[in-house]
Amino acid sequence: MIRTLLSRALSLILSLVVASVVIFVMLQAVPGDPAAFMLGLNAQPDTVAALRAELGLEGSLPARYLDWVSGMVVGDFGTSYTYRVPVSGLVADRIGVSGPLAAYALLLTVVLAIPAGLIAASMRGRAADWGVMGATQLGIAIPNFWFAMLLVFVFAITLKWVSAGGFPGWSDPVAAIKALTLPAVALALPQASILARVLRGALIDTLDQDYIRTARAKGLSRRAVTVRHALRNAAIPVLTILGLQFSFLLAGAIIIENVFFLPGLGRLIFQGITQRDLIVVQSVTMLLVFAVIAVTFLVELAYTLADPRLRRR
Amino acid sequence: MTGSRLSVAGVVGGGLTALCLLAAALSLIWVPHDITVLTIADRLLPMSATHLLGTDHFGRDMLSMLMEGARTSIAVALVAVGIGLGLGIPLGLAAAAHRGGWLDEIIMRGNDLIFAFPSLVIAILITAVFGPSAVNAILAIGIFNIPVFARVARGGALPLWTLDYVMAARVAGKGRFLISLQHILPNITNLLIVQATIQFSLGILAEAALSYIGLGAQPPTPSWGRMLADAQTLIYTEPQLAILPGLAIVGMVLGLNLLGDALRDALDPRLQRRRA
Secondary structure (H helix, E strand, O other): OHHHHHHHHHHHHHHHHHHHHHHHHHHHOOOOOHHHHHHOOOOOHHHHHHHHHHOOOOOOHHHHHHHHHHHHHOOOOOEOOOOOOEHHHHHHHHHHHHHHHHHHHHHHHHHHHHHHHHHHHHOOOOHHHHHHHHHHHHHHHOOHHHHHHHHHHHHHHHOOOOOOOOOOOOOOHHHHHHHHHHHHHHHHHHHHHHHHHHHHHHHHHHHOOHHHHHHHHOOOOHHHHHHHHHHHHOHHHHHHHHHHHHHHHHHHHHHHHHHOOOOOHHHHHHHHHHOOOHHHHHHHHHHHHHHHHHHHHHHHHHHHHHOHHHHOO | OHHHHHHHHHHHHHHHHHHHHHHHHHHHHOOOOOOOOOOHHHOOOOOOOOOOOOEOOOOOEHHHHHHHHHHHHHHHHHHHHHHHHHHHHHHHHHHHHOOOOHHHHHHHHHHHHHHHOOHHHHHHHHHHHOOOOHHHHHHHHHHHHHHHHHHHHHHHHHHHHOOHHHHHHHHOOOOHHHHHHHHHHHHHHHHHHHHHHHHHHHHHHHHHHHHHOOOOOOOOOOOHHHHHHHHHOOOOOOHHHHHHHHHHHHHHHHHHHHHHHHHHHHHOHHHHHHHO
16 A cells, blocks of 8 residues: 555655656747847847846756746745746736636536436437537537637627626636636536546446346335446446546646636736746646656545555455 | 447547548648638638638638637647657656666656646746747647656556567567567557547647747647637627637547547447446
8 A cells, every 4th residue: 555655655756757858848948049039129238148147048958947846846836037026926817717717617617527328328328418419529629719719699699698708817706606607617618518428438338237137126216226326337447537638627728718718827827938938837737747656646646545446466 | 328329429420530630631732712801801701612611800701710720739649649658658668677676766856756747837938948930839739748658658668568469579588679569559549549649639729829928830820729819809890700710620629639539439349338
């Protein structure tokens, strides 16, 4: 048990180190000098040199890498080239949008997928099953940003129920949640479709087991068997997929935030790219990768703890 | 009854896929109207006999745009699948041939690592760093196909290595490389074909997303994602410009997914038994 945990933790740290090296090296390959870019065409060479030093662009590659990583560990993400403010401050502002958006989308995913999966599995082969399977097949094929555009067209432009984009801030929580609703729905649709299909498959697998037949023979109702026995055993594949989906939600949010002009982390990365604000891109990407790797680790940990059979491996 | 319905889905999927592939292939030699000619007088025409799907805000024929867009999207996704197959299969076969050895360990840990990255984030990063272009979009999507195929190839190959005829080949003195090539690979093609269909459809979606945010194929090359981006500002008045390319993406992806499911059911005897 302890050994399993230790080896998992070790591979977590290793993944993070390799990920940080990859991201760092990749962004060093970007052509152009950020300092020269910031100061414009007429800058004096010594001004550029001074700014390079200020931005931490001088020094050997390994030294700069260590500088960046050790900064990240204590929450110092560097200074934005464009805004001249700490990246950590920008990130803190934007997490207030991206975090709730991802959580909202995840919630919708679960709320939509669990009933759909349950219905499909317990009505296997019947009309309701075919309906759910058809709808989820379509849900997977629809690009979320296109779905977002359709939602804007129907609910914002035609029906005028919500605004087409932007974020009013959390001072008015109702307006804030309203502004996040269409983006969350757009993000949740494909994920809910995938989850519903996984849940259906897992439930069908467990419903075919002998102990389910025993439980039925003892006189438990179909419903009780499905909820009490099958749903619990389907938890592992569902948890695994949910962990993976977090990664898709983060990445999907980059695009969805751009559709709805939401000031989140995705927009921050995107602005960083267009403004050549590479330290922002580097640090925010690392943060997203960290979030994904950490969530995957926690999910694995959760089901190792939940399932006694996995503990000894 | 179940079997016939599934094959209906397979036929629909195959039909949709074939339609998109044919449209893309046809666009190489013929499109209804030349899309490099901008006729502003013909802008935003409704559907008619001359312009079956109407025209866009530059007066370009939408059907022709969709056909050429299909070519870009399909080419990007297809080459990305090729990268995954070309590098992933050898890696997966090598890992299986040296099961438990250091090579297996390195390959599989490398796979886990790529899986740990949010693929679209890194794809965005790659295209952003090396400049937006169709080639960089292919690379960005293709890299993430490698571990997928490596895993499928390894997973399919491992049980084969324990079979008697492989043992016999080893005893006869055949090397691991030749066994992988002559005995293992032909027996995992089914798995690889199914996975390739799935990755193809994911590639179409990824390409659409990248070109939608301006990091894929560059104008004037049309692509479905690019067309959606152009349509976004016009959605208030001309929703059909956004609806048509979206439907094309959904049709292609849906077709590939249905086809992939049908192929898996048809090629995997274990699933057939369970379905019956």
